[in-house]
């Protein structure tokens with residue numbers, strides 16, 4: 001079982017990364033940090049085709065499970081993550097072969113906000129995107145960091161989430 005986390009925070013070692021590190025205590029995975037990648041906005045004329053998107057998605061499609069880890073920015077996924085999803089459109093057009101490889105693969109999502117309020121519908125774009133791409137959506141969990149460190153409740157949520165992912169696959 002090859003697993004990869006795609007981290008979409010605006011900082012490398014912020015709260016989302018703290019959550020990712022805890023998840024890594026329970027689950028082995030490789031990591032792509034989108035903030036280290038130069039990925040431009042979706043462009044109808046593929047003007048960004050030479051940026052890091054294609055190399056990144058070509059790597060991701062080789063995994064069985066892709067876990068997206070995003071902070072909550074303005075009640076939604078981060079702009080970094082959204083740009084990444086917009087660029088998956090390239091896989092429906094110029095990069096179809098890579099797009100096809102996503103079919104039958106598995107997706108899960110973990111979010112990190114500043115409190116335990118999960119915004120209604122937050123995970124729907126992930127769930128629907130998985131459905132559109134022919135991926136199995138294994139579920140999601142919302143986490144948060146109020147002070148500097150995740151609470152025991154959050155640690156337990158992450159542990160439960162990792163157990164669920166192990167169980168489902």
Ligand SMILES: Cc1cc2nc3c(=O)[nH]c(=O)nc-3n(C[C@H](O)[C@H](O)[C@H](O)COP(=O)(O)O)c2cc1C
Nearest residue numbers: 009010014015016071072073074075112113114115
């Ligand atoms: C641009 C921006 C928008 C935010 N919007 C929300 C929000 O809508 N709801 C929320 O709970 N927290 C919000 N926050 C707080 C972050 O979700 C929270 O601090 C998160 O743990 C940050 O993760 P990071 O360190 O990986 O960026 C926002 C933070 C930023 C920087």
